[in-house]
Amino acid sequence: MPEIWLVLGMCAVILVPFLKRTSVALPTGAALAALFFALAATTYTLVGDSGGTAVLGTLTIDPFSQFVKLIVILFAILVIAQWIITTRGQTAAGDTPDFLCLLLGAALGMSLMSSASNLLMIFVAMESASYPSYALAGFRKRHRIGTEGSLKYVVFGSAASAIMVYGMSLVYGMTGTLNLSDIASQIAGLSHTSSAVTGTTPALAAIGLLLIFAGVAFKLSAVPMHFWCPDVFQGAPFEVTTFLSVASKGAAVALLVRLLFTLGAASPVNSGLFTGVGVGVAILGAATATWGNLVALHQTNIKRLLAYSSISHAGYMIMACSLIALAPNTATAHTAITAVLFYLVVYMFMNLGAFTVGAAIAAQQNTEDIREYAGMSKRSPILAALMTVFLLSLFGMPGLGGFMGKVFLMQAMSDAGPAGFVLIAVLLINTLLSLAYYVKPAYYMYFTADKESRPTIFPSPAALLMLFVCAAALFWTGLLANKANSFAGAHAVLMQPANAAAAAPTLINGLPTVAVPIVDRHD
Amino acid sequence: MLLLADQTVVEPFGAVKPLLFYALAAVIVLSAWGIVLSQNIVRMAVYLLLTLAGVAGFYFMLHAEFLAAVQLIVYAGGTLILIVFGVMLTSKNPFMQLKTALWERFVGVLIGLVIFGLLLFGLVHTALPTGAAATGESGGGHYQVAAIGRALLSDYLVPFEVAAVLLLVVMIGAAFMARRSAKQGNG
Numbered sequence: 001m002p003e004i005w006l007v008l009g010m011c012a013v014i015l016v017p018f019l020k021r022t023s024v025a026l027p028t029g030a031a032l033a034a035l036f037f038a039l040a041a042t043t044y045t046l047v048g049d050s051g052g053t054a055v056l057g058t059l060t061i062d063p064f065s066q067f068v069k070l071i072v073i074l075f076a077i078l079v080i081a082q083w084i085i086t087t088r089g090q091t092a093a094g095d096t097p098d099f100l101c102l103l104l105g106a107a108l109g110m111s112l113m114s115s116a117s118n119l120l121m122i123f124v125a126m127e128s129a130s131y132p133s134y135a136l137a138g139f140r141k142r143h144r145i146g147t148e149g150s151l152k153y154v155v156f157g158s159a160a161s162a163i164m165v166y167g168m169s170l171v172y173g174m175t176g177t178l179n180l181s182d183i184a185s186q187i188a189g190l191s192h193t194s195s196a197v198t199g200t201t202p203a204l205a206a207i208g209l210l211l212i213f214a215g216v217a218f219k220l221s222a223v224p225m226h227f228w229c230p231d232v233f234q235g236a237p238f239e240v241t242t243f244l245s246v247a248s249k250g251a252a253v254a255l256l257v258r259l260l261f262t263l264g265a266a267s268p269v270n271s272g273l274f275t276g277v278g279v280g281v282a283i284l285g286a287a288t289a290t291w292g293n294l295v296a297l298h299q300t301n302i303k304r305l306l307a308y309s310s311i312s313h314a315g316y317m318i319m320a321c322s323l324i325a326l327a328p329n330t331a332t333a334h335t336a337i338t339a340v341l342f343y344l345v346v347y348m349f350m351n352l353g354a355f356t357v358g359a360a361i362a363a364q365q366n367t368e369d370i371r372e373y374a375g376m377s378k379r380s381p382i383l384a385a386l387m388t389v390f391l392l393s394l395f396g397m398p399g400l401g402g403f404m405g406k407v408f409l410m411q412a413m414s415d416a417g418p419a420g421f422v423l424i425a426v427l428l429i430n431t432l433l434s435l436a437y438y439v440k441p442a443y444y445m446y447f448t449a450d451k452e453s454r455p456t457i458f459p460s461p462a463a464l465l466m467l468f469v470c471a472a473a474l475f476w477t478g479l480l481a482n483k484a485n486s487f488a489g490a491h492a493v494l495m496q497p498a499n500a501a502a503a504a505p506t507l508i509n510g511l512p513t514v515a516v517p518i519v520d521r522h523d
Numbered sequence: 524m525l526l527l528a529d530q531t532v533v534e535p536f537g538a539v540k541p542l543l544f545y546a547l548a549a550v551i552v553l554s555a556w557g558i559v560l561s562q563n564i565v566r567m568a569v570y571l572l573l574t575l576a577g578v579a580g581f582y583f584m585l586h587a588e589f590l591a592a593v594q595l596i597v598y599a600g601g602t603l604i605l606i607v608f609g610v611m612l613t614s615k616n617p618f619m620q621l622k623t624a625l626w627e628r629f630v631g632v633l634i635g636l637v638i639f640g641l642l643l644f645g646l647v648h649t650a651l652p653t654g655a656a657a658t659g660e661s662g663g664g665h666y667q668v669a670a671i672g673r674a675l676l677s678d679y680l681v682p683f684e685v686a687a688v689l690l691l692v693v694m695i696g697a698a699f700m701a702r703r704s705a706k707q708g709n710g
Contacts, residue, residue, distance in 0.1 A: 007688055014695060058681045098699040105692035112685060124682040128689040135696030174649070203648035207641055 002038035002069055006108040009034020013100045022093045028080065031100040035077045035107075042069045057179060060117040060258075060495050067341055067491035068114035068254040072247045075348055076107040078466075079247075082352065083239035085462045086359040090140075090237065099139065103243065106132035110251035117258065119168045119178040119212075126164070126219065129251060130157050136240045137232045149228070149235030156228045157218065164215025170208030180259070184266035187273065206273060209263075213281070216259070219252035220314045223288040230299075233307035234368075238359035241303055245310045245355070246348045253317050253344065256281075257337055260324040261494045264333065278325025282419065285322055286426045289315025293433040301368050302358045305437060306351070309394060312430060313347055319423050320409045323416050332415040337492035339408035342485050346393070346401035346477050353390035353470035357383055360459045370441045375450025380457040384445040386467045393474045395438040396431050401477030406431065408485060543584065551577035562620045568606045575599045589668050 012030040020026055045066050080103070083091075091099060109129030116122040134157060138150025172178055175186040187205050214225065221229035233241045260281070263274060292311030299305040320343070323336035360383060361376075362368055376384040393402035410427060413420035459467070477484050554573035561567050575598045582591035623631075675683050 010688070010692070057678055095699070098695060101695050102692065102699075105688070105695075108685075108688065118682070120679060120682045121685075124685045124689065128685055128692065131689065131693045132696060135699060138700065141700070170645075204645040205649075207645040 002041040002073060003108055003111055005034050005038035005041055006073075006104050006111070009038070010101050010104045010108070013097050013104065017094075017097050024088070024093050024096045027097045027100050028084065031104060032077065032080060034104065035073055035080070039070070039073045039077065042066055042073060058118040058121040059112070059115045061115055062495035063491040063493045064257070064337065064341075065115040065254070065494075067488070068250060068344075069111040071250055071344055071348060072107055072110045072114070075243070075247050075250075075352070076103060078348075078352055079103070079239050079243045081462075081466060082242060082356050082359065085460060085466060086356060086363050087238050089363070095139075099136070102132040102136050102139075106136065106243070107247065110247050113251040114254040114258075116255065117180045117262065119172065119180070119183070122180075122255065123161075123165055123168060126215070126255075127161060129219070129248065130161070133157075133244060133248060137236045137244070139237055139240055140235070143235060145231070146235035146237075149231040149233075153228045153232045156225070160215050160218035160225060163211050164218075167208040167211025167213075167215065170204050171212065174205040174208065180262045181266065184263045187263070188266045206276075209277070210280075212259070213256075213277075213284075216252055216256050217284060220249055220256065220288075220318060221311050222284050222314065222318060223291045223311075226288070226292070226311050229311055230304045230307040233310075234301055234303045238303075238355055238362065241307075242352060242355040242359075245306065245351050246344075249310065249314050249317075250344050250348070253314070253321065253340060256318065256321050257324065257340060258494060260321060261333070261337070264324055274325055278322050279419075281325065282319060282322035282423060285315045285318030285320075286423065287315070288312065288318060289426065289430045290433075291315075293430050293437075296434070296437045299437065300370055302370050302441065303355075303368055305370065305441070306354055306358070309434070309438070310351065312434060313343075313394075316406070316409060316427060316430070317343055319427065320412055322423075323412055323420065326419050327416050332412065334489070334492055335408075335415060336412040337494070338485065338489040339405075339412040341488040341492055342408050342477075342481075343405040345484065345488065346405040346474065349470045349473040349477075350390050350393045350402055353467055353474070354387065354394065356463065356467055356470070357387040357390065360463050361457060364457045365455055370444055371448075372454065373441055373444045374448040374452075375454065376445035376457075379450065379454060380459070382464065383457060383459055383467075384442075386471055387445065388442045389471050389474065391438040391442055393478070395435050399475070399478050401474040401481070404478055404481035404485075408481075540584065543580075547577045547580045547584075550574075550580075562622065564610050564614075564621060565607065568603055568610075571606075572599055572603050575603075587667075589671060 009031055012034060013027045016023070016026045016030055045061065080100070083099075106129055109125050109127070109132070112121070112125035113129055116125045134150060134154045137153050138147050140146040168178075171183055171187075175183045177183055177186070187209070218225040218228075233245065236244065260277070263277065289312045292308045292313075292315055296305055296308030296312065299308060317340050320336050320340045324333045327333045327336060358368065361373065365372065373384075376387075389400065393400035396403045396406045406427065410424050413423045413427070416423075551574050554570040554577070557570035558567050558574065561570060575594060579591045579594040579599065582588075582594055
């Protein structure tokens with residue numbers, strides 16, 4: 001359980017200032033140590049287990065959840081490294097423990113999100129991912145945009161949580177259980193047991209599900225609920241933006257996958273409700289990708305540009321998630337989950353790289369405006385070249401990881417019949433659209449002369465090392481994609497909910513415990 | 524209302540129950556309108572108190588005594604006091620008027636109508652459970668609190684503990700936000 005290490009790390013980080021008040025090294029070291037232990041614990045279970053276990057009926061530990069946790073924890077380590085290398089000078093020494101503690105708390109919530117298989121657990125996990133993020137988003141207290149972004153985040157986030165918990169109450173009221181797999185089989189109408197609600201038409205339950213998906217859509221910054229994303233990303237310091245752009249969305253994608261997978265495992269093939277959910281998610285993804293790309297076209301702030309880019313990438317992943325519901329068989333669903341995991345890994349390195357270059361430039365030139373990048377190819381050729389690599393990978397240049405990520409997404413879509421081809425068309429059009437704004441920073445760096453004698457930027461050796469590692473990871477995933485993809489494929493295995501039925505928790509209000517026979521969808 | 528149509532359950536409130544239901548419903552709905560229409564935040568808080576207390580009354584009628592008590596203590600007690608304190612500590616003028624623009628009202632009404640329509644649709648198209656099962660009266664009684672406690676420390680131990688950690692993190696975040704900021708760089 002890597003979560004235990006994260007909690008211990010949080011305790012260590014907040015207790016360390018009692019030893020030495022203004023130390024930066026001590027809390028940072030403690031946080032990193034805890035994260036490495038958590039990483040080791042995750043890797044250990046990653047290798048050891050392939051089936052999956054339910055912990056007290058509220059958490060599910062399976063290869064999928066461990067893989068997502070690996071991404072989240074590894075990314076937390078990388079973000080702390082990025083913070084040390086580029087923007088630590090802007091954080092007061094006294095604020096360091098708070099920053100690290102909030103970061104660890106958010107990582108804890110996100111890793112729990114990837115395993116949560118119970119409505120109560122999902123809610124608690126999402127809240128513990130959200131609240132630290134709200135505080136982190138406003139970490140620069142004197143920064144007007146940061147404070148505004150943080151406030152917007154809190155208000156939108158609370159409203160989204162309220163909507164989601166209301167949906168959960170409807171689902172609980174209609175099914176009488178909080179356990180995801182029991183809910184799934186009840187909604188699918190497969191079980192007519194001694195439950196209180198036999199033979200009901202699930203209209204209210206469907207509305208409840210819709211509201212739950214709306215809550216997840218907020219975390220994913222999917223389109224009708226994306227307004228917070230650019231403001232928060234612009235206002236937050238670079239390291240927080242980087243962390244939120246990957247870890248928060250990755251955890252939300254994982255939750256979406258688990259929701260769809262569990263619903264699907266109990267549904268008969270071609271069930272109306274489930275197909276409806278799939279179509280809804282596909283439309284959500286297509287709208288998110290398209291809208292994110294369209295608005296990104298006229299952004300000039302690097303953080304806002306990457307924020308809209310992250311919205312559109314979330315859209316691509318949502319589109320792939322919809323295949324779990326639309327796919328004709330479990331093999332296609334597995335391909336889709338594999339593609340999403342692979343995409344998540346590649347996306348992590350692309351975003352980390354692009355934001356780190358942005359942070360390195362901001363640290364020395366004090367600008368986030370891409371028009372200020374003019375003449376960067378002369379002022380700092382290495383940074384300019386690396387930034388171009390990351391942007392081209394985000395676009396999907398062949399030879400880089402981003403391209404293979406999209407190829408695998410399309411491969412999964414092509415297995416899903418006519419609906420899949422519509423999704424492929426949407427993905428291709430969006431990729432072309434995105435080129436228009438990904439080349440913008442590169443254009444300013446290479447083809448605009450620096451007329452105002454802007455400073456030459458010397459990135460630190462550590463920053464260069466980190467950027468080279470990111471770039472190498474992109475080339476590796478781009479050129480030797482099959483190896484990475486089979487690794488992701490081995491972990492795209494979610495626990496079949498049949499195991500979870502045994503651990504169905506007893507109900508609070510004295511309703512009989514629902515023992516549900518679960519029919520797996522093995523085709 | 525559908526819940527009440529069924530009279531097979533032995534009702535402690537007896538024939539008064541429908542009357543009680545409509546009285547509470549009237550209080551809830553009218554004070555909810557009051558929250559939306561009022562422009563004074565302190566008045567809103569008082570209307571909110573009435574709404575929340577009315578909902579607590581429903582919980583009592585449904586024999587969810589624990590939930591009703593929690594509703595009264597946490598929402599009607601805690602949250603409202605927080606709101607009033609928040610107003611007192613932040614606003615220069617506690618009787619400040621909250622003005623909303625016309626388009627904001629329009630969007631708000633539209634969203635409200637959509638949600639109302641959705642829920643109405645759901646209610647009409649769903650056969651709600653009736654009878655003893657609907658009110659969860661299978662031997663709950665005064666053991667309810669014990670059952671909740673047992674569930675929290677057995678089946679729901681993990682969420683319970685995570686909630687504890689969450690409160691710790693939230694406290695640290697809030698303390699950070701409220702603290703006079705240390706000297707910061709150009710951030």
